[in-house]
Amino acid sequence: MPILGQNQYGKAENRVVRITRDGATHHIKDLNVSVALSGDMDEVHLSGSNAHVLPTDTTKNTVYAFAKEHGIESAEQFGIHLARHFVTSQPAIHRARIRIEEYSWERIAHSGKGAHSFVRAGRETRLAQITYDGSAWEVVSGLKDLTVMNSTHSEFWGYVKDRYTTLPEAHDRILATDVSGRWRFNWTDDEQPAPAWDTSYEQVKRHMLEAFAETYSLSLQQTLYAMGARIIDHRGEIDEVRFSLPNKHHFLVDLGPFGLENDTADGAVYFAADRPYGLIEATVLRDDAEARIPADLTNL
Numbered sequence: 001m002p003i004l005g006q007n008q009y010g011k012a013e014n015r016v017v018r019i020t021r022d023g024a025t026h027h028i029k030d031l032n033v034s035v036a037l038s039g040d041m042d043e044v045h046l047s048g049s050n051a052h053v054l055p056t057d058t059t060k061n062t063v064y065a066f067a068k069e070h071g072i073e074s075a076e077q078f079g080i081h082l083a084r085h086f087v088t089s090q091p092a093i094h095r096a097r098i099r100i101e102e103y104s105w106e107r108i109a110h111s112g113k114g115a116h117s118f119v120r121a122g123r124e125t126r127l128a129q130i131t132y133d134g135s136a137w138e139v140v141s142g143l144k145d146l147t148v149m150n151s152t153h154s155e156f157w158g159y160v161k162d163r164y165t166t167l168p169e170a171h172d173r174i175l176a177t178d179v180s181g182r183w184r185f186n187w188t189d190d191e192q193p194a195p196a197w198d199t200s201y202e203q204v205k206r207h208m209l210e211a212f213a214e215t216y217s218l219s220l221q222q223t224l225y226a227m228g229a230r231i232i233d234h235r236g237e238i239d240e241v242r243f244s245l246p247n248k249h250h251f252l253v254d255l256g257p258f259g260l261e262n263d264t265a266d267g268a269v270y271f272a273a274d275r276p277y278g279l280i281e282a283t284v285l286r287d288d289a290e291a292r293i294p295a296d297l298t299n300l
């Protein structure tokens with residue numbers, strides 16, 4: 001008989017919005033929460049008995065009920081609360097993985113009739129993945145779609161040249177990317193105090209942006225390492241960082257046919273290509289830490 005391999009189930013992409021009121025000033029939490037549970041689930045696959053199955057519909061209801069009853073302090077804290085609930089309340093469920101995307105909203109009006117108008121902040125999406133097996137926690141936070149650009153202080157030269165190489169060496173180029181990053185906390189144990197999730201997120205983002213801005217770049221690979229190393233050096237709660245950085249190429253347009261010189265001096269005109277793009281990916285680890293974030297971040 002064929003063997004049943006790894007399996008998990010739950011409700012994916014529960015969109016939950018919670019509004020808190022502070023007098024006339026409102027606050028929004030806007031999450032996309034995916035639940036994946038695993039445990040003693042052989043029978044439902046093999047014989048069709050649902051005796052161990054907490055319906056995915058119930059996992060959806062739990063997300064909404066927890067948002068109401070317990071609030072959403074941070075994505076990580078909310079995920080921890082849910083994961084603990086599924087693993088400790090259901091004997092057949094041994095592992096819970098909660099993935100959360102968080103969308104941010106900016107206030108339009110601070111005064112007047114009430115601060116209840118918002119515009120979706122078009123910057124990055126915040127990410128969190130919480131995994132619990134009844135004894136150890138793994139929390140990986142992250143972000144995606146954080147678009148950044150350096151308009152100079154980027155070069156790329158001295159690379160291998162073979163018979164197919166046509167790329168001209170660049171001593172002054174644009175460096176642009178959409179940052180997708182994940183970082184793993186070394187907090188695993190309920191007995192230890194959990195990190196301050198929101199502060200940690202803001203500080204990690206600050207360090208990665210400062211490293212991007214301040215690194216005089218000889219390659220996107222070098223910039224990536226500098227971003228990860230800055231986080232590891234400054235944030236003791238984090239042991240591992242992984243980035244996936246598309247190199248959003250900007251090519252100087254050849255305007256020679258029109259009698260126009262176009263170099264990187266003032267007024268340079270570029271073609272912003274959307275594809276293909278170089279894709280630079282790497283993990284930066286604390287000394288002795290284990291690499292646990294998957295190589296392909298689309299799998300996280």
Ligand SMILES: O=c1[nH]c(=O)c2[nH]c(=O)[nH]c2[nH]1
Pocket residue numbers: 156167218219220221247278
């Ligand atoms: O920063 C870069 N790294 C590369 O590996 C590479 N390859 C390439 O064609 N352009 C670039 N830029």
